[in-house]
Every structure is written in structure tokens, then in C-alpha cells.
Amino acid sequence: xxxxxxxxxxxxxxxxxxxxxSLANQTDGGGGGGGGGGREGGASGETxxxxxxxxxxxxxxxxxxxxxxxxxxxQATGLTSPSSNENKQPAVQVPVSVAMMSPQMIxxxxxxxxLSPPQLQALLQxxxxxxxxxxxxxxxxxxxQLHLQLLTQQQAGKQQPKEPLGNKQLAFQQQxxxxxQLQQQHLLNLQRQxxxxxxxxxxxxxxxxxxxxxxxxxxxxxxxxxxxxxxVEDSIKQEGLDLTTNTSNSTSFSAAKVSPPxxxxxxxxxxxxxxxxxxxxxxxxxxxxxxxxxxxGECKWPGCETLCEDLGQFVKHLNTExxxxxxxxxxxxxxxxxxxxxxxxxxxxxxxLQAMMAHLHMRPSExxxxxxxxxxxxxxxxxxxxxxxxxxxxPHPPTSATAPITPLRQGPSVISSSTLHNMGPIRRRNSxxxxxxxxxxxxxxxxxxxxxxxxxxxxxxxxxxxxxxETPDRQLxxxxxxxxxxxxxxxxxxxxxxWKNAVRHNLSLHKCFVRVENVKGAVWTVDENEYQxxxxxxxxxxxxxxKNMISGLGYGALNASYQAALAESNFPLLNSPTMINTSSxxxxxxxxxxxxxxxxxxxNSNGSNSPRLSPQQYSHQVHVKEEPAEAEDDSRPVSLMAxxxxxxxxPDDRDLEEELPxxxxx
DNA sequence: AACTTGCTAAACAATT
DNA sequence: TAATTGTTTAGCAAGT
Numbered sequence: 094x095x096x097x098x099x100x101x102x103x104x105x106x107x108x109x110x111x112x113x114x115s116l117a118n119q120t121d122g123g124g125g126g127g128g129g130g131g132r133e134g135g136a137s138g139e140t141x142x143x144x145x146x147x148x149x150x151x152x153x154x155x156x157x158x159x160x161x162x163x164x165x166x167x168q169a170t171g172l173t174s175p176s177s178n179e180n181k182q183p184a185v186q187v188p189v190s191v192a193m194m195s196p197q198m199i200x201x202x203x204x205x206x207x208l209s210p211p212q213l214q215a216l217l218q219x220x221x222x223x224x225x226x227x228x229x230x231x232x233x234x235x236x237x238q239l240h241l242q243l244l245t246q247q248q249a250g251k252q253q254p255k256e257p258l259g260n261k262q263l264a265f266q267q268q269x270x271x272x273x274q275l276q277q278q279h280l281l282n283l284q285r286q287x288x289x290x291x292x293x294x295x296x297x298x299x300x301x302x303x304x305x306x307x308x309x310x311x312x313x314x315x316x317x318x319x320x321x322x323x324x325v326e327d328s329i330k331q332e333g334l335d336l337t338t339n340t341s342n343s344t345s346f347s348a349a350k351v352s353p354p355x356x357x358x359x360x361x362x363x364x365x366x367x368x369x370x371x372x373x374x375x376x377x378x379x380x381x382x383x384x385x386x387x388x389x390g391e392c393k394w395p396g397c398e399t400l401c402e403d404l405g406q407f408v409k410h411l412n413t414e415x416x417x418x419x420x421x422x423x424x425x426x427x428x429x430x431x432x433x434x435x436x437x438x439x440x441x442x443x444x445x446l447q448a449m450m451a452h453l454h455m456r457p458s459e460x461x462x463x464x465x466x467x468x469x470x471x472x473x474x475x476x477x478x479x480x481x482x483x484x485x486x487x488p489h490p491p492t493s494a495t496a497p498i499t500p501l502r503q504g505p506s507v508i509s510s511s512t513l514h515n516m517g518p519i520r521r522r523n524s525x526x527x528x529x530x531x532x533x534x535x536x537x538x539x540x541x542x543x544x545x546x547x548x549x550x551x552x553x554x555x556x557x558x559x560x561x562x563e564t565p566d567r568q569l570x571x572x573x574x575x576x577x578x579x580x581x582x583x584x585x586x587x588x589x590x591x592w593k594n595a596v597r598h599n600l601s602l603h604k605c606f607v608r609v610e611n612v613k614g615a616v617w618t619v620d621e622n623e624y625q626x627x628x629x630x631x632x633x634x635x636x637x638x639x640k641n642m643i644s645g646l647g648y649g650a651l652n653a654s655y656q657a658a659l660a661e662s663n664f665p666l667l668n669s670p671t672m673i674n675t676s677s678x679x680x681x682x683x684x685x686x687x688x689x690x691x692x693x694x695x696x697n698s699n700g701s702n703s704p705r706l707s708p709q710q711y712s713h714q715v716h717v718k719e720e721p722a723e724a725e726d727d728s729r730p731v732s733l734m735a736x737x738x739x740x741x742x743x744p745d746d747r748d749l750e751e752e753l754p755x756x757x758x759x
Numbered sequence: 760a761a762c763t764t765g766c767t768a769a770a771c772a773a774t775t
Numbered sequence: 776t777a778a779t780t781g782t783t784t785a786g787c788a789a790g791t
Contacts, residue, residue, distance in 0.1 A: 600780095
């Protein structure tokens with residue numbers, strides 16, 4: 094100890110650099126390496142959307158015609174049109190004779206003569222709404238079909254070798270994705286045309302009046318046409334890849350429309366480009382000299398980070414490197430998924446929050462339809478399941494200064510609890526402390542961590558353990574652990590030297606990781622006892638503990654009995670395997686009973702039936718290093734969690750009940 | 760203030 | 776020989 098030579102402080106060596114490349118080799122496999130530039134088809138992509146002015150005109154005429162037909166039909170059937178809410182002029186009394194004519198007989202010219210431009214306009218909108226509705230239905234059906242197919246494939250393929258099945262699934266999923274994209278694109282287009290406010294259900298025209306059967310090819314055509322009607326500059330500028338921003342409008346999360354702007358712009362690298370909440374419906378290029386994918390002098394395309402001196406250079410870069418090709422499209426899809434995931438997550442969490450608050454008779458600070466990151470919870474003590482998954486939580490980079498998206502005027506500054514785990518060396522202990530079952534957290538946010546460059550709020554030790562426990566035989570080689578990290582977390586696809594070192598360090602350092610010589614080298618296993626042992630550092634009386642926990646979670650305002658009630662009320666939930674997402678609460682519980690070390694044995698005895706999340710205990714891996722296996726007889730009763738892991742088992746609430754001052758509730 | 764925990768960096772040995 | 780794997784020491788930050 095105290096070796097002076099070591100006093101030489103750490104300087105940030107560029108060591109991390111070399112690691113990156115090596116990792117890239119491992120993960121990327123090099124398969125896609127060369128393919129990227131293949132067709133470099135920026136131009137070809139645009140030709141798709143191109144439409145000569147003549148065609149455009151023609152299309153518009155057709156549309157107007159259709160609309161007018163519709164209108165006539167309505168007139169004939171006595172329906173009123175809501176969208177043209179004020180037909181001051183009794184809306185051109187259409188001669189009944191005309192109305193009765195078979196619509197097909199009316200030429201566009203006639204139609205234009207019959208109807209005034211405003212009427213045409215209104216009708217057009219109405220018609221579009223109808224189209225939208227139909228399209229949605231069609232898409233929905235298609236999606237269902239695909240899902241069905243996928244499902245049957247999965248079922249059928251259960252016994253089959255993985256490969257072919259995987260391919261098929263992939264194909265289906267691709268199909269599905271394409272479908273979704275198409276849908277989103279279309280929705281967006283319609284919205285751009287001023288239909289934003291028009292909800293599908295609003296079309297008054299009975300569907301029956303429209304040709305019911307819309308075949309896919311028609312749709313394709315329709316879609317093309319509709320696309321063509323949008324401002325040309327728009328369609329070109331967007332390079333047909335505007336998927337990222339409209340994800341929020343996707344039907345899979347239709348509720349998102351209600352939600353406050355989540356501002357997806359900053360998603361890619363998290364460099365917080367979110368200045369102020371902005372509207373998605375408007376075009377990106379609000380600021381002439383900026384681009385949502387460009388900031389801080391670098392390209393914000395996911396995984397790119399290419400430095401560009403100015404916007405011009407960036408645009409050039411964008412057009413060359415991120416043109417419309419397979420790769421970009423794939424990345425886009427990934428990004429879409431990230432966004433979707435986040436939105437879904439947000440919705441879930443918000444809902445849960447509301448329910449919780451309702452249950453606790455706490456009034457939400459504001460009756461907001463969708464919460465912003467709730468601020469009940471001071472960022473410091475927040476158990477991450479709420480904080481982390483509350484993305485504002487988009488990978489916010491260190492620049493914590495950038496305000497969280499929402500102004501949120503009341504309450505403690507949210508100051509982006511999310512930024513917490515995002516910044517450099519964060520102390521993740523908080524989250525660790527609450528022992529969020531990492532497995533549940535991961536299960537919940539798997540996609541998120543996988544795609545978003547966010548540092549996972551877990552310690553290396555817990556991650557390593559998770560990696561090991563996830564495998565069937567509960568053992569991994571070092572390299573496999575590496576691979577797990579990179580596979581599961583986008584964050585660990587960078588700075589490999591650093592975190593790999595940390596992984597090795599942790600493996601060596603913690604007694605809970607046991608190295609076992611195997612036929613094909615050494616593998617690492619987890620000694621669950623040891624792992625659990627190291628957790629409860631020195632907790633004191635449980636009641637106070639729980640109290641602290643609760644207050645730490647931001648419920649400090651609650652009085653003791655309330656707290657007890659809260660704690661208790663969690664148990665039933667926790668026992669339900671479906672409550673995966675109660676990470677924070679279960680965390681509380683876990684710690685709570687961690688310190689109740691007296692009743693351990695019971696837990697031990699039946700701990701084997703831990704819920705799905707908890708890989709069973711591994712007592713048999715007891716090839717302890719050279720460590721004297723004193724663990725057993727240690728005065729400390731092998732920590733309650735001994736055999737299960739943190740996931741709750743019935744005895745727990747018994748324990749807690751004993752310890753908690755639960756007197757006055759009920 | 761002392762202690763603990765976790766992260767990062769780094770040196771070094773052993774193994775592949 | 777180089778790369779990987781494993782061990783150890785050290786300093787720092789944050790939490791207890």
C-alpha cells in the first residue's frame with residue numbers, strides 16, 4: 094500500500110481507442126462491412142417520389158373528383174359534413190339531378206364547376222380522412238395477419254433448428270416493420286396536409302359508401318400518389334426517410350398524440366439537441382442553419398459521430414454516408430424501435446404513477462395527461478426503474494445543463510435524473526442499492542438499452558452476474574461476458590478497453606465470481622451466496638431502513654403509517670410474476686428484508702422456486718477459488734437472499750410484516 | 760471524518 | 776511475439 098510511485102495520477106490515456114476496433118470486429122462480424130456503399134442510391138430513392146406536374150395535377154383532379162362524388166353521395170343520403178363546419182353558404186345546392194347521377198359520370202371539369210374551391214378543399218380533406226381511416230384499417234389487418242403468421246411460425250418452429258426459423262421470423266418482422274413504416278409515412282403525409290386534427294373516427298361518411306376492397310396494389314398506388322401531393326421540397330428534403338420523427342404517431346402508440354412532446358430529436362446519440370420542445374408536425378428545418386442530425390460539429394446519426402465542420406459539409410456527409418440504402422433504413426428501423434419502446438415505456442410508467450398516486454391519495458402535481466418525469470423523486474435517491482426509464486431519458490449526454498424537455502415548473506428540479514446514469518463515471522450505487530432486480534429491469538427495457546447509448550444503471554458486478562445467470566448452464570467465458578455486454582447494451586459498444594478492464598477487474602475482485610477451469614478453458618460462474626452477502630453492508634433496524642427507503646424514493650411526505658402501508662401494499666404485487674416492472678418497489682422490499690437477517694433459513698429452504706426472473710441458485714458451482722469456504726458457517730446467516738435472488742418470495746412479506754410497525758393501518 | 764462501495768486506470772503475470 | 780486473460784494496486788467520487 095501507499096506506494097509512492099503510484100501517486101502518479103491517472104492520466105487519461107488514449108488506451109481506449111484500440112479496444113474499440115477490436116470490439117467492432119467481434120460484434121460486427123465484418124459481414125456488413127463492405128456492403129454499405131453498394132448502391133449508394135440517393136438518386137434512385139428520389140426518383141420514386143418524383144411525379145411530373147402533369148401527373149400531379151391529374152392526381153389532384155382525381156382526388157377532387159372522388160371527394161366530390163362522396164359529397165354528392167352524402168348530400169343524397171342527407172348526411173352532414175362536419176369538417177366543413179361552417180357552410181355559410183348553404184353549400185351549393187347541388188342539383189338533385191346531378192347528385193343522382195352516377196358519380197362516375199361526372200368529369201372533373203364538371204365537378205369543379207359545380208363546387209367552389211373552398212368546398213372542394215373541404216371535401217378533399219374529408220376524403221383524405223376517409224382514406225386515412227381505410228388505410229389504417231387495412232394496415233391493421235395486415236399487421237394482424239403478419240403477427241399471426243409470425244406466431245404460427247414460432248410455434249411450428251419450436252422444435253426446429255434455429256437458423257431457418259430465425260430467417261423466417263426475420264423476414265416477417267421486416268415485413269411488419271415495413272408495413273408500419275408505410276403506415277407511419279402515410280399518416281405523416283396526411284397530417285402534413287392539414288389533417289392532423291382529424292382522427293380516424295371522425296369521418297362521417299359511412300364506410301360502406303366507399304369501395305370496401307382496397308387491394309394492396311391500390312394502396313401502394315394510393316400511397317405513392319398521396320405522397321406526391323405533399324410539398325415537393327418536403328418529400329425531397331426528407332429523402333423519404335422521415336421515419337424517426339413520426340414514430341410517435343404510429344398507431345402502435347396512438348396515445349402518444351396526447352402526450353407532451355417528447356422531442357425525439359435528440360435520440361440518436363443523446364447529444365442533447367433538444368432545445369425546446371418542438372412540434373413534430375412541423376418540418377425539421379425550422380432553423381435555417383441547423384439540422385436535427387447535426388450538432389456540436391458532428392453527425393448525430395446513430396453510431397456515426399463524424400465530425401463536420403459546417404452544415405454544408407454535414408449535408409454532404411449525410412447524403413453520401415446516410416443515403417437511402419439498406420443500412421440507413423435498417424438503422425432507421427432500429428431508431429424507430431427505440432423511440433417506440435421509449436414511448437411505450439413512458440406511457441406505462443406514467444400510468445403506473447397515476448395509479449400509485451391515486452392509490453396513495455397524492456395529487457399529482459399537475460393533472461397532466463402524461464407525466465413528465467415525475468419529480469416526486471429526487472434524482473439522487475431515485476430507484477432507477479422510474480428514473481431511467483423515464484426518458485427524457487433519451488440518451489442525454491453529459492450536458493446535463495440542457496434543460497429537461499419539459500419546463501415543469503413545480504416541484505424540485507427534475508434535473509434529469511436520467512442524466513445521472515448517463516454521465517461519465519456515475520455512481521450507480523443508488524440504483525444498486527435498491528437492488529432493482531436487474532433481470533426485470535432488463536427485461537423491461539431490454540430494447541432500450543440495446544439500442545440507446547445509455548449507460549445501464551447497474552454495477553458491473555450485477556451485470557456480470559446477470560450475464561452469467563442468463564445462460565442455461567450459468568457459466569460464461571470472459572469473452573462471452575464481453576459479448577453479452579455488447580449485445581445487450583449499446584453503451585458497451587464503445588470504450589471497450591475501459592469497461593472490459595472493469596469487467597475483468599470485477600471478476601477478479603469479487604468473491605462472488607468464481608472461476609472454474611473447464612475443458613475448453615476457464616469459465617466464470619456466480620456464487621450467489623457471496624453475491625448476496627456483499628450487498629447488505631451494514632444495515633440497522635429494518636423499520637428505519639424501510640422508512641429511509643421510502644423517503645428516499647420521494648415519499649418522504651408520507652407519515653409512518655402511510656409508509657408502512659405503502660411498503661405492505663407492495664407485497665401482493667411483488668408476488669405476481671406479471672409485475673415485472675415494479676423494480677423499484679421490489680427493490681425496496683428486497684433491501685427491507687435484507688436487513689432482516691434473522692429469518693433467513695426459511696427463505697433458504699423454499700427459495701428454489703424463485704420466479705422466472707431469478708435464475709435459480711447455484712449452489713452446486715461451488716468450486717470456490719482458493720477461498721476458504723467459510724461462507725457457510727459465517728456468523729452472518731448467509732443472507733436471506735441466499736438462495737433466491739432478490740425476487741420476492743412469500744416468506745418475505747412475513748418477515749417484513751414482523752419488522753414493520755404496521756400498527757395503525759387497516 | 761472515517762469508512763464503504765464502485766469505477767477507472769494501470770502494471771504485471773500467466774496463458775493462449 | 777502478440778493478444779488475451781487474470782490479478783492486483785491505486786486514486787477518485789459518492790454515499791453511509
